[in-house]
Amino acid sequence: MPELPEVEIVRRGLEQALLQQSIKHVEISRYDLRVPIPPDFATLVAGRRIEKIQRRGKYIIMIMDGAHAAVWHLGMSGRVYIHPADMVPERLKHDHVVMHAANDTCVVFNDPRRFGMLYLSNASAWEKEKPFVNMGPEPLGNSFNGPVLQERLKGRRTPIKVALLDQAIVAGVGNIYACEALYEAGINPQRPACDLDTAETDALARAVKLVLERAIAAGGSTLKDYHHTDGTLGYFQYHFSVYDREGDPCPDCSCREKVQRIVQAGRSTFYCKKRQK
DNA sequence: CTCCTGTCCTGCCGGC
DNA sequence: TGCCGGCAGGACAGGA
Numbered sequence: 001m002p003e004l005p006e007v008e009i010v011r012r013g014l015e016q017a018l019l020q021q022s023i024k025h026v027e028i029s030r031y032d033l034r035v036p037i038p039p040d041f042a043t044l045v046a047g048r049r050i051e052k053i054q055r056r057g058k059y060i061i062m063i064m065d066g067a068h069a070a071v072w073h074l075g076m077s078g079r080v081y082i083h084p085a086d087m088v089p090e091r092l093k094h095d096h097v098v099m100h101a102a103n104d105t106c107v108v109f110n111d112p113r114r115f116g117m118l119y120l121s122n123a124s125a126w127e128k129e130k131p132f133v134n135m136g137p138e139p140l141g142n143s144f145n146g147p148v149l150q151e152r153l154k155g156r157r158t159p160i161k162v163a164l165l166d167q168a169i170v171a172g173v174g175n176i177y178a179c180e181a182l183y184e185a186g187i188n189p190q191r192p193a194c195d196l197d198t199a200e201t202d203a204l205a206r207a208v209k210l211v212l213e214r215a216i217a218a219g220g221s222t223l224k225d226y227h228h229t230d231g232t233l234g235y236f237q238y239h240f241s242v243y244d245r246e247g248d249p250c251p252d253c254s255c256r257e258k259v260q261r262i263v264q265a266g267r268s269t270f271y272c273k274k275r276q277k
Numbered sequence: 278c279t280c281c282t283g284t285c286c287t288g289c290c291g292g293c
Numbered sequence: 294t295g296c297c298g299g300c301a302g303g304a305c306a307g308g309a
Contacts, residue, residue, distance in 0.1 A: 077302080113285085114286055
């Protein structure tokens, strides 16, 4: 899925297309996402004006008049297409939700694996919902830095890679950027999280910020089927240092090592065992 | 508390 | 060509 950078790109696209627009109507063809869409979602959203579109971790929150907030997660395979008013969108398999705005912009949520999530909350209380109660700091905000990260890793003997995937440690980091940040910081993904010293957590916090910012600047990464919200492809030029590059030479060519793939907590980790200590 | 496993679901790719 | 196993960006529940 969409990790933080991809979700942020989607958020920006939605903001451009929908801010201050009213929702004319919503078509829902499948309610049975992993967490089902509430049956009255379409009814409650119809006629509402979108006042703000926020992101928290990998979630998008659309604040509407009438004190509603739509909370949206794209899961592993979710995509958002934004069709301008003059385009009649072709109906694709797995288009589960189609929102029509007053200006005839049409927003489509397509999610083959249906791991996504879409529900209604309250505009002033969405942060009290389950996903956000224990969520860690926003990595790109001022409240995330080396000391904060070190504090949050205290007592966690789990491998640092696995800890980075825990949304309670830091929000929005997924499998790709966890690998990339650890490579950038030169830290072995298998190190127990609480063993990192001050200099290392400092380097890691900086690396997390760097890889996320870089990816946002590149327009979100293009991986297999990731598309921008306008349906155009992302940047093919952008590629990862280690993620999905097993056997490739380490991009830090001075170490002359090959990228390794291991499995941690059931998920692939890619790293350079020479560069990452 | 932490940590480990299994599960939800479809699509795609590689091997035979 | 087709079938089958393994794997995929996430998050949660349940149990040790």
